[in-house]
Amino acid sequence: NVFSCDFMPKVLQHLASLTKANGRVMISDFRPLSGNVIMKALNFVYYGIVALFFNLVSNNPLHPIYDYREVLPEAGLTLTKSQNFPLFGFGPAWYQTIYAKKNPS
Numbered sequence: 001n002v003f004s005c006d007f008m009p010k011v012l013q014h015l016a017s018l019t020k021a022n023g024r025v026m027i028s029d030f031r032p033l034s035g036n037v038i039m040k041a042l043n044f045v046y047y048g049i050v051a052l053f054f055n056l057v058s059n060n061p062l063h064p065i066y067d068y069r070e071v072l073p074e075a076g077l078t079l080t081k082s083q084n085f086p087l088f089g090f091g092p093a094w095y096q097t098i099y100a101k102k103n104p105s
Contacts, residue, residue, distance in 0.1 A: 016102055026100075
């Protein structure tokens, strides 16, 4: 969660290039916004505070929450599993882990 919108697909493609055919890649990050309007707003505010903090402290680029499922195919990866996690072990899932497999050449 530290790459700009333009650079993130390149990083994912490089990661895929380092992975053997049928190898696995795991990505953990914020989950794309979901739920009702209130939950989406709370998630957006929480993410915004975290993103702004890391931008100020370490100059990470500000960017939206990525939906990695959209860019996996461009990197030659196929989604095999997606797992969602709540912030404190309960409540709405604001984090996700994406499991992908590299397509055979």
